[in-house]
Amino acid sequence: MEIFKTLIGNNEIKKTLGSAIASSSFSHAYIIEGAQGTGKRLIATLASAGIFCSSSLGRPCMECTSCKRVLDGIHTDVRYFEITKVDQVREIKQGLYDAPNESDFKIYIFENAHKMNIKAQNALLISLEEPPKNVIFFLLTTDAGALLETIRSRAQILRTELLDGEVIFKYLKENLRFGMNDEALREIVIASCGSLGYAIDLTDEKKALELIERRKSALDFTLAVIKNDAYAVSLLLSYSGYGREELKEHLSLCLSVIGDIILLKKDKGAPLYFFTSREEALQIAQKHQLGKLMGVYDALDEAISALNLNSNTALTLMSILVNSKKKGS
């Protein structure tokens, strides 16, 4: 029987937690590290269900009362926290030595554990050094490096993985609640960068439309910069009202447009990071000289660096045209 079947990919984690559950031997603390939307909370929840599952094999069975209570978020011995300050840790620690309510263990799941300040982490560390026998901690984080070395060394670290685009595509296709054409789904898959949770998030109709709009304007903008004509100037001006972060995001997307075109110039079979249609990208690549494209790439790249250094947004935008012309000539 396949356990953790609702978790896609992440075979290493399935193996580690699956055998811990099968042999009922657990670490006192697990750190689950991985990018946003890669299933950290789901893993901690499934592991909790597995720990309490009353089935004799294939735990978590997802069917028994214990499993269902954990999955429904109503098991009183599985608690989720999002804490940042030491007072919150102290509060949690007060009940730490109390007996479990309805089972043999108590499970504490800390979401965004990296947001705990140092004092809070130190307070938690004391509990990890002398943990009550029946308590299991799960610290979920996008960055285990932000946790104290002393915490890391007392926990077993599990890392979630990014998924292949095809796996995400297949999942969305099979599970989506409303109809979306394949091209829109491909756009979402590319934008998700391997994070299934983020991809699912983007299938929200409103967010998907925003994404498609952002991608369309990145393509327009990049093509205008390549042409470097009067339209490009008016388009650049229309972006000067953007906030710095928004502009950086936009230019990064433009960078992946030009990146794809340059790669295709060198190798027609190169993997693409922006375009969902190779043919469309190839047509653009054929129209322009490599030197000019490289000039645009450098100018966009420099603009992003300048924005990171707090440069004036309107001036930075204009510098893209001047620099791309200079570099590409």
Ligand SMILES: [Zn+2]
């Ligand atoms: Zn069960």
